[in-house]
Amino acid sequence: MVLELHVWGPGFSLPSIDAQCLATIAYFSLAVPKDSWVLVASSDPTVSPTHELPALKNGSTWVSRFRNIVDYLRQYSNGAWDLDRDLSALEKADSIAFSSFVESRTQALLDLSLYVTSQNYYNSTSPAYGAILQWPNQWIIPPQLHDAAKSRTEPLGLSSLDLEEMEQQQKRDHSAAIAAGRIPQNFIRRPRETVSGLLGRTSQQNQFRLEALTAELFQPLEEALGDKTNFLSGQAARSSLDCLAxxxxxxxxxxxxxxxxxxxSMQRKAPRLSQHIDRMRRELYGTVNVSDAFSSSGGSSLPWQAPDRARLVTVGTTLLNSLADATPILKDIRLNNRLRETAEASDSGLSPVESQSLAAYARGQSKDTLLSIATVIGGVAALLGYMVHVGVFSAQEEGEEEDHEQEHTRDYEDQEAEVQLPESVNVSDFLGVNTAAL
Structure with missing residues (x-):
């Protein structure tokens, strides 16, 4: 059976726009025979049950993420497709340590470069996604990835690379200063900041921090590579660490x-590393065109297979999921459900205790969310019931008061009628004198 490797599509002259996908493609190119797998630029995480790419499909089995796919290939091939099989125990330990180092440090810098830096995102990254995504994902997914990258890099304190966020923060500070009365009303109007001016100050503010972050990544890798042809030994054989790098x-x-x-920064601080990566990517990826991923013409060095066109049901599901993810309460429920499913998955990479703890946490969060919803609904129902109750009794009391006033008016009129004087009375009758006797 031919294995299907589903990835984010090509971009920037590379076979994928995602680092994990690129690492997995490199591993397949080195370890798996070309006639045993196909590369599908589905660019849709929903094709995988875990909603992650890269995703390997083998019949009804799905495996996501680089490390899980590497472990699956080793088991599936009985070790024949294991690039780390000849490593010593010490080299395997180094491979695990360096792999974790590369993933964590490089991903943060890629987030800053491709997504947080406004000029790069709006002029290059977002259009690259638009070229590989089908409607409506081309309008939905890039902003989601942008927001996720900004959240991941927020602890680094480099959000000012995002010129839009920087300008909005300046506007908020300006409005707060006006509200506090620190700026006279005559000076409230402020000219709009130019992109060049913001970028100039941004570069000066972030230069030292970025220099430190890039040095922490590139210098150790430059030393680890040295004059060797790979990271772990002087032999020509490549390992999973080389693919990840x-x-x-x-x-x-x-x-x-x-x-x-x-x-x-990479070319300046790690020239040997830069040359090594450039040679490897030319060897493993070749020349990549976006059209190769969607034509299956066979002109590429990679075994591309054209992805299926989106069906109406898929488009509708995407729109509904996007709407649900934009709704605060539904967003929390769906997030907790995905967290629980990931924790309970067989390829989660967690120990049984960690898996049970994470799944229990996700279930507890879902219960708390549902309890909050029930509390709010109960409170609203009680308030409406009270308003209806008060409104009914008020209407009854007003009706009783009107009836009482009407009865009181009728009694008063009756009494007035009883004591009413005759219309005409002569003087004799009034004085009680018998005028005839006189």
Whole structure:
């Protein structure tokens, strides 16, 4: 059976726009025979039960993420497709340590370069996604990835690379200053900041921090590589660490972005590493065109298979999911459900205790959310019931008061009628004198 590797589609002259996908493609190119797998640029995480790419499909079995796919290939092939099979125990330990280092440090810098830096995102990254995504994902997914990258890099304190966020923060500070009365009304109007002015101050503010972050990544990798042809030994055989490195570092080196601070830093601080990554990506990926991923013409060095066109049901489901993810309460419920499913998945990479704890936490969060919803609904129902109750009794009391006033009016009129004087009375009758006797 031919294995299907589903990935984010090509971008920046690379076979994928995602680092994990690039690393997995590199591993398949080195370990798996070309006639045993196909590469599908589905660019849709919903094709996988875990909603993650890369995703390997083998019949009804799905496996997501680079490390899980590597473990599955080792078991599926009985070790024949294991690039780490000849490593010593010490080299395997180094591979695990360096892999974790590359993933964590490089991903943060890629987030800053491709998504948080406004010029790069709006001029390069977002259009690259638009070229590989089908409607309506081309309008939905890039903003989601943008927001996720900003959230992941927020602890680094470099949000000012995002010029839009920087300008909005300046407007909020300005409004707060006006509200506090620190700025006279005559000076409230402020000219709009130019992009060049913001970028100039941003570069000065972030230069030292970015220099430190890039040095922490590139210098150790430059020393680990040295004069060798791979990271772990002087032999020609490549390991999973080399695949992971070429996947992540290619996105730092290859994209031609408007603001090239990451590429320039890599070439300046790690020249041997830059040359090594460039050679590997040419060897493993070849020349990549976006059209190759959607034509299955066979002209590429990679075994592309055209993805299925989106059906009406898929489009409708995407729209409904996007609407649900934008609704606060439904968003929390869906997030907790996905967290529980990921924790309970067989390929989650968690120990049984960790899996049970995480699943229990997700279920507890879902129960808390449902309890909050029930509390709010109960409170609203009680309030409406009270309003209806008060309104009914008020109407009854008003009706009784009107009836009482009407009865009182009728009694008063009757009494007035009883004591009413005759219309005409002569003087004799009034004085009680018998005028005839006189």
């Amino acid at each position: 070429v996947g992540y570092l290619s996105l730092a080196l290859v994209p031609d972005l408007p603001h090239k601070w990451l590429r320039n």
